[in-house]
Every structure is written in C-alpha cells, then in structure tokens.
Amino acid sequence: MPKRAYIALAFAMPVLGTDMPPAIPDAPIEYTDISYEQEETPAAGWESPAAPAMPGPFAAASSEKRGYVNLNVFSSDYNVRGMGVRDSFSKAGYSSVSGSYTMPNRNLFGKGLQHRISGEYGIIWDSSSVLAHPHVTRLSYAVGKEIFPNLVAEVGYTLRHGGLEGYLARYSDGAGHHTTQELTASLTYNDYQQGFFGKAEAAYSFYGLTGTWFDIEAGYRFTDVWSQGNFGMDVELSGGVAPSVGYWGSGVNGVDAWRIKAALLPFSHAGSFGRDSRFYVKPWVQFSWAGENATRMEHDNDGVDMVDDFLITIGIDCGFTF
Secondary structure, eight states, rough: HHHHHHHHHHHHHHHSSOOOOOOOOOOOOOOOOOOOOOOOOOTTTTOOOOOOSSSSSOOOOHHOOOOOEEEEEEESEEEEEEEEHHHHHHHTEEEEEEEEESOOOOOTTTTTBBBEEEEEEESSOTTTSSSSOOOOOEEEEEEEEEETTTTTEEEEEEEESSSSHHHHHOOOOHOOSSEEEEEEEEEEEEOTOOOOOEEEEEEEEEEEEEEEEEEEEEEEEEEEEEEEEEEEEEEEEEEEEEEEESSTTOEEEEEEEEEEEEEEEEETTTSSSSSTSSSEEEEEEEEEEEEEEHHHHHHHHHTTOOOSEEEEEEEEEEEEOO
C-alpha cells in the first residue's frame, strides 16, 4: 500500500470510530416544548426501598410519635418543680394522669410550626389537707418548631387550678378563686441515640399569682445497664433547679428547689414494652432540697411553714405513647 494511503487511513480512523454528524436540513427547524416534570411510571410490583433503621437502641419511631398518656400511679409526696410541701399538706401521697398531643398539621402558616395541647389532673390523697380540694388541674396550649435536630422551641399558654399555686392565689394573694394563668416559653432537647436530654422553661404568671418562674433540667440516659434473657434495664439520671422571681409573693426571689432524680426504664428485647414500644413502666426516686425561697415564703404567708427543707419522693409511672 502506498505511503500516502497509510497517512490518509490514520487520519480517518478517529472519524470511523464515532458517529457521523447529521446532515444539515434544508427546511426551517421547528422546536417543541420539553417538560422536565415527567416521572417514569414504575413497573408493576415495584416497591420503594424501606428507609434504613436508625442506629442505637431508640429507633426513628420515637421522634414520630405525636402524643402520650402518663399515669403517675403513686408518688409518696406532692411537689411543684421539686419543691416539696410538708407532710401536713400531702401526707397520704399524690397521683395524677397527664397527656400531650401534637396536632397533625406541622407546617402552620407555611413556617414549619407545630401546635400541641397538654394537660394534667391530679389528686392529693389526704382529704384533710388544705391542698386536696379542688383537685390539681392544668391545661396548656403551645406552638413550637424544631430549630435544630432534637431541639424544639415552644411558646404557649397555661391555665392552672388547685394545687399549691391555686391555694396561694386564693388565700395569700386574696383572689376569689384557685386559678392562675401564665405565658410560657421553653427549649426541649432529647437525643434518643446519644442519650442526652434536657429542658429550660420560663413562665410569666399574670393572673392569680403574678411573677416569673423558671425550671432548668438536664440528664443522661444509660442504656443496657442490665440485661437478662428477654429483659433489660436502662437508667435515667437528671438534675434540675427551679428559681422564681416574685411568683410566690412580694420579695420572694431566688431558688425554690434543687433536685436530682433517678429512674429505671425496664424493657423487653421482643419490643412488647419499654424503649420504642407503645407501653412503658418507670419507677423513680427524687431527692429535693429547698432553696432560699422556702424561708421567704413563710414570712410572706404569715409564718406558715409549707416547704420541706429536704424531701425524698418515690413514685412509679406507666404510660402509653402513640
């Protein structure tokens, strides 16, 4: 083969290995609209793959539950944010049922806001106590948003009737009722995978009692502390402090109480109760120390000694989540 033929073939090889360009049309070109919103129709029998399970002992379902009902079967004492009252006010103990429900609409006003209702009804079992009647009642409504993973901010309104707040509203502040009303703001954190949890809450009471109170708590959940056969045990440890400014009376400013709490969280490996099951049982013990406001409350309430300096409260809760 002549040398010039080899040179021509070398230049032609790249062209032979690719598609030849289309011919230039003689007529005008017409363009049609293209939709980028079309989705391919899946074949019959095709299913989307399930989302992977989250690691750790607490599955994703924990954060998807909208509500709970909790029954405090019995507490050995009645207290408010760790501030325990004297045995003469609640020597027979206390029981309550409480609940919370987050509404299905979690995108209010298009801002990713959710709203929640909650409440509590409690009974001080000593019928001779001045706090026993009326029974303890609380109703709350709050609007909130998850501002960071596991961190929810809320603002809301709470109405309280009876209990220590209602008693002081009626007999200390001279109101003709046992009712208080307050505006609340809170930050709640609960990391089911790492075990950290906590809450910072503030409230301004404008009816019945006038003043501000705060409640700060932080804790850690230890998992698999004990395991035997089909059963296991987690443990929660937490501590909190509850200051107030003018809430219990004029000039009553400082700490109401300090507290630490330990709770047992039994669970079944089969998932029948505890952890991500709908049912749970929670025995607990709480140690409370009165702050400087205990003495100030006595002076503001004609020397009536209402608050225990040190209190050990034992209780058991059981509940249902949904």
